[in-house]
Amino acid sequence: MRRIARRRPRFGSPRIHDAxxxxxxxxxxxxxxxxxxxxxxxxxxxxxxxxxxxxxxxxEFVAQEVTRWLDRAMVKTLFIAKGSPWENGYAESFN
Known part of the structure; x- marks a missing residue:
């Protein structure tokens, strides 16, 4: 079982069972x-x-260096509208 798991690290117990x-x-x-x-x-x-x-x-997201990094990483930025904390309830729960 360990030998198969070492050779196939993405196998879980069902696939190990089949093997x-x-x-x-x-x-x-x-x-x-x-x-x-x-x-x-x-x-x-x-x-x-x-x-x-x-x-x-x-x-932190006004900085040009961060904006360039986000572009290189192909990450889109979504901004929350001002005065609407309900759009990001998870983060606002810590405030």
Whole structure:
């Protein structure tokens, strides 16, 4: 199980189970899941690339260097209208 997981780091326990079955191992998916958890094995999560950055009209986004960096990274900026904190409730909850 560990050897397959090392060769295929994106495989989770269901795909490991399928690979073990192809190699002649007899056991059900629940056993593989239990052994997977007992060994503390995890599949690294993929982080998707952000396409937008939402912010208020703060001074940090007026800076030309930041604007150029956002252009190079192909990130669109979305600005919140003045006087409307409900558009970014998560960030405003900390104020």
């Amino acid at each position: 073990l079955l192809k190699r002649g191992w007899e056991g059900n998916h629940k056993r593989v899941e239990r052994l997977w958890r007992e060994e503390g094995m995890q599949v690294p999560r993929k982080q998707r690339k952000r396409r937008r950055l939402c912010s208020d009209n703060g001074p």
